[in-house]
Amino acid sequence: MINLHDNYDGLVFDMDGTLADTMPTHFTAWSRSMAMHGIVFPEERFYALGGVPAGVIVDMLAKEQGKTVDADAVAEAKEELFLELLKDVQPILPVKAIAEFHREHIPMAIATGSPKWVAEKILKALGIYDWFGAVVGADDVEYPKPAPDTYLRAAELIGVDPKRCHAFEDTELGMQAARNAGMTVININTLL
Structure with a gap:
């Protein structure tokens, strides 16, 4: 298992295609x-x-x-x-395992292009909603992905400097948003 909490203070996950196989x-x-x-x-x-x-x-x-x-x-x-x-939606198991491993050790948030209410329903359906200190949807920011605002807001809500966060993403636009927020990006496609 990748142990990230020794080097970083927070983890921020995209949801669709990253944490949930939606x-x-x-x-x-x-x-x-x-x-x-x-x-x-x-x-x-x-x-x-x-x-x-x-x-x-x-x-x-x-x-x-x-x-x-x-x-x-x-x-x-x-x-x-x-x-x-x-x-029909299932979790993406390697990414879910990373979140599960770190959930009691490091603040975590969701930064998604979906509306917040949809993201919350998906997380609840997967039984992992309470693992995250914040859920930030596209409707929570003025400029959604590929702008960095969703990631910046997620880091702010969990009280972590974005430069001290790992971001998990599956798309180039999402990775660009996380990089522009100053986060270290993990392309989940390399984990599958």
């Missing part, structure tokens, strides 16, 4: 909700935009494809569909 379920929800509005969202593009808030994605794709939609309503419908599929 990405396939999110893609299913995205595909169905976007199809209802005639918007195509290729799987490769979906993974490239990991961590970007849903409303921003809907607005971007609608404009690119010449569609007019209520981005917030489409994003909300996508989240509701995702929650219906939540029973």
Whole structure:
């Protein structure tokens, strides 16, 4: 097991695709909700935009494809569909093991591109919600990922200097956000 609390004061985890294997379920929800509005969202593009808030994605794709939609309503419908599929979500075991090992020794937080209420439901469904001192969603900051604000707010809420945090991420945009916050980034794809 990687013992991080000797060198760092806090751990901050992305959630979707990092701590929880939500990405396939999110893609299913995205595909169905976007199809209802005639918007195509290729799987490769979906993974490239990991961590970007849903409303921003809907607005971007609608404009690119010449569609007019209520981005917030489409994003909300996508989240509701995702929650219906939540029973299918499993933890990413190597990352969960790291969090479990450190949970009583070092402050930990979640910094996610999902809305906070969705993140909390996922963490509760996985039985790990109480492991984290803070959950920061895209709706908690003015500038979500790839801006560093989500990570900076998470570190602030657990009372740790961002430069003394390890951040766990699975996407390039998320890693960029954590690096810009001054954190040491662990690409979880190297752990799998």
